[in-house]
Amino acid sequence: xxxxxxxxxxxxxxxxxxxxxxxxxxxxxxxxxxxxxxxxxxxxxxxxxxxxxxxxxxxxxxxxxxxxxxxxxxxxxxxxxxxxxxxxxxxxxxxxxxxxxxxxxxxxxxxxxxxxxxxxxxxxxxxxxxxxxxxxxxxxxxxxxxxxxxxxxxxxxxxxxxxxxxxxxxxxxxxxxxxxxxxxxxxxxxxxxxxxxxxxxxxxxxxxxx
Amino acid sequence: xxxxxxxxxxxxxxxxxxxxxxxxxxxxxxxxxxxxxxxxxxxxxxxxxxxxxxxxxxxxxxxxxxxxxxxxxxxxxxxxxxxxxxxxxxxxxxxxxxxxxxxxxxxxxxxxxxxxxxxxxxxxxxxxxxxxxxxxxxxxxxxxxxxxxxxxxxxxxxxxxxxxxxxxxxxxxxxxxxxxxxxxxxxxxxxxxxxxxxxxxxxxxxxxxx
Amino acid sequence: xxxxxxxxxxxxxxxxxxxxxxxxxxxxxxxxxxxxxxxxxxxxxxxxxxxxxxxxxxxxxxxxxxxxxxxxxxxxxxxxxxxxxxxxxxxxxxxxxxxxxxxxxxxxxxxxxxxxxxxxxxxxxxxxxxxxxxxxxxxxxxxxxxxxxxxxxxxxxxxxxxxxxxxxxxxxxxxxxxxxxxxxxxxxxxxxxxxxxxxxxxxxxxxxxx
Amino acid sequence: xxxxxxxxxxxxxxxxxxxxxxxxxxxxxxxxxxxxxxxxxxxxxxxxxxxxxxxxxxxxxxxxxxxxxxxxxxxxxxxxxxxxxxxxxxxxxxxxxxxxxxxxxxxxxxxxxxxxxxxxxxxxxxxxxxxxxxxxxxxxxxxxxxxxxxxxxxxxxxxxxxxxxxxxxxxxxxxxxxxxxxxxxxxxxxxxxxxxxxxxxxxxxxxxxx
Numbered sequence: 001x002x003x004x005x006x007x008x009x010x011x012x013x014x015x016x017x018x019x020x021x022x023x024x025x026x027x028x029x030x031x032x033x034x035x036x037x038x039x040x041x042x043x044x045x046x047x048x049x050x051x052x053x054x055x056x057x058x059x060x061x062x063x064x065x066x067x068x069x070x071x072x073x074x075x076x077x078x079x080x081x082x083x084x085x086x087x088x089x090x091x092x093x094x095x096x097x098x099x100x101x102x103x104x105x106x107x108x109x110x111x112x113x114x115x116x117x118x119x120x121x122x123x124x125x126x127x128x129x130x131x132x133x134x135x136x137x138x139x140x141x142x143x144x145x146x147x148x149x150x151x152x153x154x155x156x157x158x159x160x161x162x163x164x165x166x167x168x169x170x171x172x173x174x175x176x177x178x179x180x181x182x183x184x185x186x187x188x189x190x191x192x193x194x195x196x197x198x199x200x201x202x203x204x205x206x207x208x209x210x
Numbered sequence: 211x212x213x214x215x216x217x218x219x220x221x222x223x224x225x226x227x228x229x230x231x232x233x234x235x236x237x238x239x240x241x242x243x244x245x246x247x248x249x250x251x252x253x254x255x256x257x258x259x260x261x262x263x264x265x266x267x268x269x270x271x272x273x274x275x276x277x278x279x280x281x282x283x284x285x286x287x288x289x290x291x292x293x294x295x296x297x298x299x300x301x302x303x304x305x306x307x308x309x310x311x312x313x314x315x316x317x318x319x320x321x322x323x324x325x326x327x328x329x330x331x332x333x334x335x336x337x338x339x340x341x342x343x344x345x346x347x348x349x350x351x352x353x354x355x356x357x358x359x360x361x362x363x364x365x366x367x368x369x370x371x372x373x374x375x376x377x378x379x380x381x382x383x384x385x386x387x388x389x390x391x392x393x394x395x396x397x398x399x400x401x402x403x404x405x406x407x408x409x410x411x412x413x414x415x416x417x418x419x420x
Numbered sequence: 421x422x423x424x425x426x427x428x429x430x431x432x433x434x435x436x437x438x439x440x441x442x443x444x445x446x447x448x449x450x451x452x453x454x455x456x457x458x459x460x461x462x463x464x465x466x467x468x469x470x471x472x473x474x475x476x477x478x479x480x481x482x483x484x485x486x487x488x489x490x491x492x493x494x495x496x497x498x499x500x501x502x503x504x505x506x507x508x509x510x511x512x513x514x515x516x517x518x519x520x521x522x523x524x525x526x527x528x529x530x531x532x533x534x535x536x537x538x539x540x541x542x543x544x545x546x547x548x549x550x551x552x553x554x555x556x557x558x559x560x561x562x563x564x565x566x567x568x569x570x571x572x573x574x575x576x577x578x579x580x581x582x583x584x585x586x587x588x589x590x591x592x593x594x595x596x597x598x599x600x601x602x603x604x605x606x607x608x609x610x611x612x613x614x615x616x617x618x619x620x621x622x623x624x625x626x627x628x629x630x
Numbered sequence: 631x632x633x634x635x636x637x638x639x640x641x642x643x644x645x646x647x648x649x650x651x652x653x654x655x656x657x658x659x660x661x662x663x664x665x666x667x668x669x670x671x672x673x674x675x676x677x678x679x680x681x682x683x684x685x686x687x688x689x690x691x692x693x694x695x696x697x698x699x700x701x702x703x704x705x706x707x708x709x710x711x712x713x714x715x716x717x718x719x720x721x722x723x724x725x726x727x728x729x730x731x732x733x734x735x736x737x738x739x740x741x742x743x744x745x746x747x748x749x750x751x752x753x754x755x756x757x758x759x760x761x762x763x764x765x766x767x768x769x770x771x772x773x774x775x776x777x778x779x780x781x782x783x784x785x786x787x788x789x790x791x792x793x794x795x796x797x798x799x800x801x802x803x804x805x806x807x808x809x810x811x812x813x814x815x816x817x818x819x820x821x822x823x824x825x826x827x828x829x830x831x832x833x834x835x836x837x838x839x840x
Contacts, residue, residue, distance in 0.1 A: 012648075016697060018222075019652030022229030025306065026237065027656065032310045034317050042324035046331070057303065064299040071222060086826055089694040093687065096655065100662045107664050114672040121676065196296055228432075232439030235516065236447065242520045244527050252534035256541065267513065274509040277436060406506055438642075442649030445726065446657065452730045454737050462744040466751065477723065484719040491642060616716055 010077045013085065017070055017092055024096045025063040028056050031103040051109035054185055059102040061192035066095055066129065069195070073136055073159070076151045083139055084146065091132035094125060101125045109181050119177035119184040123170050126188070130166030137163055166191075220287045223295065227280055227302055234306045235273040238266050241313040261319035264395055269312040271402035276305055276339065279373075279405070283346055286365060288358045293349055301342035304335060311335045319391050329387035329394040333380050336398070340376030347373055376401075430497045433505065437490055437512055444516045445483040448476050451523040471529035474605055479522040481612035486515055486549070489583075489615070493556055496575060498568045503559055511552035514545060521545045529601050539597035539604040543590050546608070550586030557583055586611075640707045643715065647700055647722055654726045655693040658686050661733040681739035684815055689732040691822035696725055696759070699825070703766055703789070706781045713769055714776065721762035724755060731755045739811050749807035749814040753800050756818070760796030767793055796821075 032052045037045035070091075077084070101122035108118040137160035140146055144153040169191060173184050242262045247255035280301075287294070311332040318328040347370035350356060354363040379401060383394050452472045457465035490511075497504070521542035528538040557580035560566055564573040589611060593604050662682045667675035700721075707714070731752035738748040767790035770776055774783040799821060803814050 012701060015225075015645075016648055016652055018226055019229060019649060020656050022226055023233055023653055023656040024659075025302075026230050026233040027660070029234075029306055029309050030237070030240070030660070032307075034310070034313045037318075037324060039321055040323040042318060042327040046327070056307070060303045060306070061299065064302075067226060068295065082826070085698065089691065092655075092694075093690045096659055096690070097662075097686070099659050100664070103664045108667075108672060111669055113670040114667060117672040117676070196292070225435075228436055229439060232436055233443055235512075236440050236443040239444075239516055239519050240447065240450070242517075244520070244523045247528075247534060249531055250533040252528060252537040256537070266517070270513045270516070271509065274512075278505065281432060406502070435645075438646055439649060442646055443653055445722075446650050446653040449654075449726055449729050450657070450660070452727075454730070454733045457738075457744060459741055460743040462738060462747040466747070476727070480723045480726070481719065484722075487646060488715065616712070 010074055010080055013080055013088060014071065014074045017074070017088065018067070020092050020096055021063055021067045021070070024098060025060055025067075027099050028059055028063075028102060031099060031106065032056055049106075051185075052106040055102045055106040055109070058185060058189045058192065059098055061196070062126075062188060063095060063098060065192050065195045069133060069163075073133070073140075076148055076155060077140070077146055078148045079146050081143065081146060083143075084136070087132065087136050087139055091129065091136065094129040094132055097125055098129075105181065105185065109185070115181035116178045119181035120174050122188070123173040123177055123184060126170035127167050127174070130163070130170055133163045133166060134160060220284055220290055223290055223298060224281065224284045227284070227298065228277070230302050230306055231273055231277045231280070234308060235270055235277075237309050238269055238273075238312060241309060241316065242266055259316075261395075262316040265312045265316040265319070268395055268399045268402065269308055271406070272336075272398060273305065273308060275402050275405045279343060283343070283350075283369070286350070286357055286361045286369075289356050291353070291356060293353075294346070294356065297342065297346050297349055301339065301346065304339040304342055307335055308339075315391065315395065319395070325391035326388045329391035330384050332398070333383040333387055333394060336380035337377050337384070340373070340380055343373045343376060344370060430494055430500055433500055433508060434491065434494045437494070437508065438487070440512050440516055441483055441487045441490070444518060445480055445487075447519050448479055448483075448522060451519060451526065452476055469526075471605075472526040475522045475526040475529070478605055478609045478612065479518055481616070482546075482608060483515065483518060485612050485615045489553060493553070493560075493579070496567055496571045496579075497560070499566050501563070501566060503563075504556070504566065507552065507556050507559055511549065511556065514549040514552055517545055518549075525601065525605065529605070535601035536598045539601035540594050542608070543593040543597055543604060546590035547587050547594070550583070550590055553583045554580060554587060640704055640710055643710055643718060644701065644704045647704070647718065648697070650722050650726055651693055651697045651700070654728060655690055655697075657729050658689055658693075658732060661729060661736065662686055679736075681815075682736040685732045685736040685739075688815055688819045688822065689728055691826070692756075692818060693725060693728060695822050695825045699763060699793075703763070703770075706770070706777055706785060708778045709776050711773065711776060713773075714766070717762065717766050717769055721759065721766065724759040724762055727755055728759075735811065735815065739815070745811035746808045749811035750804050752818070753803040753807055753814060756800035757797050757804070760793070760800055763793045763796060764790060 033049075035042070035045035035049055101118070104118045105115075105122050108114040137156055140156040141153060141160055144156070147153065147156065169187075173187050176187065177184050243259075245252070245255035245259055311328070314328045315325075315332050318324040347366055350366040351363060351370055354366070357363065357366065379397075383397050386397065387394050453469075455462070455465035455469055521538070524538045525535075525542050528534040557576055560576040561573060561580055564576070567573065567576065589607075593607050596607065597604050663679075665672070665675035665679055731748070734748045735752050738744040767786055770786040771783060771790055774786070777783065777786065799817075803817050806817065807814050
């Protein structure tokens with residue numbers, strides 16, 4: 001295993017990243033608060049906080065997809081360099097930040113002006129994370145020596161181009177945020193489903209052996 | 211290892227699922243709050259919040275059993291497909307949601323009308339999780355090529371039928387919730403013990419080698 | 421690997437237990453709250469909550485030692501049975517409960533009557549956990565077939581007898597709690613150091629190969 | 631594998647340490663609170679709490695670097711002794727404590743006298759963690775038999791000397807804290823970048839095989 005960072009195998013970085021993503025996804029429930037209700041009013045109080053459940057479900061799927069994409073990337077990586085480690089840490093900083101815009105959106109979804117800001121913050125966070133994925137793939141296209149022996153650089157190039165869909169679509173939802181925050185939440189959910197159904201598949205070049 | 215999702219071995223999905231379940235089970239204690247008591251009144255204040263301890267203990271056992279059942283399932287899986295991954299993510303979304311109905315039930319167990327709603331929400335969450343397990347086993351009966359080489363499809367069929375006990379019994383507790391919430395809590399605990407004692411055992415077909 | 425619970429190796433149970441203990445130990449900091457202080461009063465406010473830091477440090481060491489003891493036990497285990505799994509889950513339920521008595525003790529340490537109750541609750545939790553360790557070792561002395569091939573049943577018997585120190589000493593601190601809660605905190609810390617220095621060592625029988 | 635602590639391999643200690651660091655880094659977001667804002671005032675309310683975002687980003691990088699340094703150290707370790715385990719537990723106690731000074735600094739950064747205290751507490755925590763790293767390397771220089779076969783004791787000596795930069799610089803920020811707390815935050819961030827760019831590299835002696 002050639003490696004410019006002794007003591008940091010790809011597997012180790014993956015395990016740490018997995019830990020961060022598993023924790024972030026599970027912490028989401030802490031922002032679904034037990035409502036205060038007077039006797040007989042619990043059904044109404046629970047129904048009232050539907051944005052919390054919607055935000056929980058959507059961000060859960062979103063982080064789940066990110067976890068799949070992250071693995072897809074690191075399983076193509078043979079050696080970890082300082083640059084890759086650095087970019088990955090910034091990516092994780094974005095993913096671990098997600099519980100905050102999720103809680104923000106849940107809190108302000110039914111307000112007027114504030115809902116637009118909250119959705120825009122969520123969208124901006126998603127753009128930042130999306131850029132992080134593009135940057136990681138870009139780094140691999142520039143340093144093909146970091147790739148697994150059976151992985152052609154074309155795989156990284158295709159993946160980089162595909163990963164640009166994220167920042168573009170999420171960037172567009174920043175504009176959408178100022179029209180309708182609930183519409184943004186729907187788009188986030190649809191994007192998660194899109195990645196689930198279309199993106200998570202075997203890439204064309206490669207997969208002969210493996 | 212044949213796999214329609216390169217880069218996602220069964221072991222990886224298990225490790226991520228383990229992380230989510232370990233975190234969810236440990237977060238439960240955050241909802242057992244330090245009571246506010248005046249000087250000399252701590253014993254009474256601690257006793258007053260007995261539903262918190264009961265809910266903690268029951269849900270801890272419940273998630274513990276789910277962890278066992280989850281392993282039992284994934285140790286039979288050889289290859290991970292998009293469908294399996296998707297179903298597993300939905301299952302985890304349900305399990306990671308459990309701290310919320312647990313806290314809800316603890317908060318409202320001693321009230322009247324609200325206690326029924328809180329218990330019904332807990333039961334409904336358990337039904338959803340139970341359906342998730344049935345769906346995963348059903349997927350394996352329909353795609354026996356995903357199973358380990360030494361695992362007969364009959365194992366998955368038996369396991370699917372057995373896993374239907376969950377949604378049925380928990381579904382019945384939705385009705386029970388409107389009679390008595392504490393009775394529901396007792397049934398949840400008994401169900402956990404039932405799964406512990408009777409379900410977690412070597413299945414009939416298979417176990418020759420392994 | 422003979423195993424009465426297919427799909428649950430000793431390593432898997434250890435990994436899940438490690439996760440729960442790592443999370444419980446790290447959650448402790450959530451109960452060290454940022455104090456509310458007026459301008460210029462932060463030093464005083466920080467000093468005022470010294471019980472929080474003391475409780476954090478002591479429980480951190482306590483869980484750290486438990487982690488070591490838990491590994492020492494499971495590394496002697498070859499096969500996981502339903503009984504072992506059940507006892508381990510109850511043990512984890514006790515360990516994951518520790519953030520609650522820790523926060524309770526920190527909150528009430530400087531009060532009078534309430535401090536005694538809080539310390540007694542902490543001690544009782546430690547007794548329960550200690551009994552859990554004794555029960556696990558006892559189970560292994562009764563089922564030596566679960567032990568690793570190179571481990572003599574005498575190892576389990578010695579370890580079981582040694583582990584009884586825990587419940588006995590912590591049991592005595594329940595009485596001490598009604599004399600002085602700060603004294604209890606000191607004893608918990610000293611016990612952790614005692615286990616660290618004297619208990620965590622190579623046992624007499626065995627260690628020839630390994 | 632020679633080991634004075636049977637049942638505790640270097641890999642196990644690393645996995646537990648990884649877990650603690652991954653959880654600590656992900657818990658940081660819990661201290662970025664959703665602000666309370668009146669209709670139309672969310673942008674202002676979000677901007678007002680910029681110290682929370684800055685403290686989140688800096689401590690995230692800080693723990694990220696610590697994770698890298700921790701791995702670099704333990705990958706040189708062959709056998710775990712009581713002393714090493716003890717020192718590592720104290721180090722983790724410091725790292726897991728970081729969410730507290732982070733939240734403290736975010737809360738009081740814009741105040742006057744209190745900001746100095748908050749920054750000093752953060753700096754002192756960093757000094758303690760830095761001393762922990764020095765102590766671990768020092769332990770390895772005194773017990774070279776704990777090192778991997780291919781690792782010369784000179785590696786540990788060089789690493790120990792390099793790791794002294796931490797306590798010295800962070801010690802100096804205790805003085806800086808009483809001049810300007812925001813300046814401290816900037817220095818913490820720059821230190822993280824310094825370690826990222828200059829420290830995380832292949833050490834001179836060794837790396838022939840590996």
